Amino acid sequence: xxxxxxxxxxxxxxxxxxxxxxxxxxxxxxxxxxxxxxxxxxxxxxxxxxxxxxxxxxxxxxxxxxxxxxxxxxxxxxxxxxxxxxxxxxxxxxxxxxxxxxxxxxxxxxxxxxxxxxxxxxxxxxxxxxxxxxxxxxxxxxxxxxxxxxxxxxxxxxxxxxxxxxxxxxxxxxxxxxxxxxxxxxxxxxxxxxxxxxxxxxxxxxxxxxxxxxxxxxxxxxxxxxxxxxxxxxxxxxxxxxxxxxxxxxxxxxxxxxxxxxxxxxxxxxxxxxxxxxxxxxxxxxxxxxxxxxxxxxxxxxxxxxxxxxxxx
Numbered sequence: 001x002x003x004x005x006x007x008x009x010x011x012x013x014x015x016x017x018x019x020x021x022x023x024x025x026x027x028x029x030x031x032x033x034x035x036x037x038x039x040x041x042x043x044x045x046x047x048x049x050x051x052x053x054x055x056x057x058x059x060x061x062x063x064x065x066x067x068x069x070x071x072x073x074x075x076x077x078x079x080x081x082x083x084x085x086x087x088x089x090x091x092x093x094x095x096x097x098x099x100x101x102x103x104x105x106x107x108x109x110x111x112x113x114x115x116x117x118x119x120x121x122x123x124x125x126x127x128x129x130x131x132x133x134x135x136x137x138x139x140x141x142x143x144x145x146x147x148x149x150x151x152x153x154x155x156x157x158x159x160x161x162x163x164x165x166x167x168x169x170x171x172x173x174x175x176x177x178x179x180x181x182x183x184x185x186x187x188x189x190x191x192x193x194x195x196x197x198x199x200x201x202x203x204x205x206x207x208x209x210x211x212x213x214x215x216x217x218x219x220x221x222x223x224x225x226x227x228x229x230x231x232x233x234x235x236x237x238x239x240x241x242x243x244x245x246x247x248x249x250x251x252x253x254x255x256x257x258x259x260x261x262x263x264x265x266x267x268x269x270x271x272x273x274x275x276x277x278x279x280x281x282x283x284x285x286x287x288x289x290x291x292x293x294x295x296x297x298x299x300x301x302x303x304x305x306x307x308x309x310x311x312x313x
Contacts, residue, residue, distance in 0.1 A: 003027050004172060007076040009068060009091065011038065011047070013136035013262065014108055015082030016144045020049045021176040023057045030074060032065040039064050041142030049136075052146040053177075068094040078169070080130075081118070082108040086272035092121045104165055106130050106155070110262070111277025112194050115158060115186075124158035128166050131155075131189040134178065137260050147259040150252055152179040156186020191239045195230035196249055198279050199223045200263040201299035204306065209258040214250075222295065224250065229293045230282050236289035267306055275303040 004027045008015045011033040023029040031047075033039050046058040065071060068091070071079075077100070083091050088109070095105070099122070106128040107114040115129035134149040153173065155166045166182050173180040183189060202213055202222055213219045227249050231241065242248065266273040279296040286293035 004078060005030070005074075005076055007032060007071055007074070007079040008082060008108075009033075009079065009095070010082035010084075010108075011035075011042070012082065012138055013144050013146075014132055014134070015080065016047055016138070017049060017053075017134055017136055017146055018080065018082070018108065018132070018173070018178065020047050020055045020057045020144075021053075021178050022173070023047075023059060024055055025172075025176040027172070027176070028063070029059065030063045030065060030071065030076060031059060032068055032070060034066060035141075036066060038138070038141045039066055041140075045142055048143045050139075050143065050145050051136075052134075052148055068098060071095075072098040077102060078104050078106070080106045080108045084266065084272065085109045085111040085114050085274045085277040088114055088117055092118060096121055102126070104128060104162070106169070108132065109277075110194070110197050110274050112190060112281040114277065115190075119158055125161045127158050128162060128169070129156055129158075129186050129190060130169075130180070131186065131193045132178075133193070135256070135259060135262075137262075137265065148256055149178065150255060152181045154183045154186060154189040155180055156183045156189070188239050188241070191230075191234045191237075192241070192245075192249075194278055194281065195227060195234065196252060197261075198226050198230050198282060198296060198299075199253060200261040201275065201279060201303045202226070203261045204264050204267055204273075205299070205302055207264070209260055210253060210256040211258045214254055223253070225295045226279070226299065229286070229291075229296050233282050233286045233289060233291050233293065236291055237285055263303070267303075273303055273307060275300055275307075279303075 007030045008019045009032040011031050043064045046056045049055040119127040132153045136144045136146040139145045155170050157166050170180045170182045263273045279300045282296040283293050
């Protein structure tokens, strides 16, 4: 299989896991992140993935970039965006200043509608969306603990003219060890993943892992109600889920183990979470469709308050 030059902006768990797998397969991967100590460690010792997968991949020094400006004149035609959805708009402005006309951008993020924002900057023909079913935590500079991979991942398009790009990327990522399939229904999988992630604020508020939340009767009931609301809103928006999708969601979450959700890491660092793209979107679309979402509304409000407290700490 041909080798590709690919940029990845955001070398946290999702971006880092993808970067390590692609680079391990021999692709020319350029890493971009503003976390200096993290990137310094990768430059010195490589990017290490532990637990579910064990990888340690070295990168050339010129492929370690501390800002998006480092991509200028690097001839990157494929760029994954793995920064938090809350930072997407400002990151896109910076990418716009260094991009070339035929660059393909792929949203590798949590939440709803991130690809729509990218397409406003770069056009539907240059925008893809990938929904990944792996997760992890940044446990030290240059080290990512991969918690699980409930494959496959899904990649899709906003317009049929971009289908060949998406299918080729699905092949490349699968070949690198992260099974990925092309789908013409990416919005469905985007909603599925977002609904699964709506349990995150419960973990944040209680400071518990996913496994701890789901093993405790009272918090498991809260998660069930959050999931039910999301499914109801999605169906009203025309999303057609597989049969018994609710049971699938609970089974999927039960496999996550002692995973610390990324929203908790955001709160601890004092950075904006993705609540507006997750539970906040459920609330927003629920209002449009005339559907009550009391559990999602409550936890959206709680996270907003916690973010304020964190910001002013």
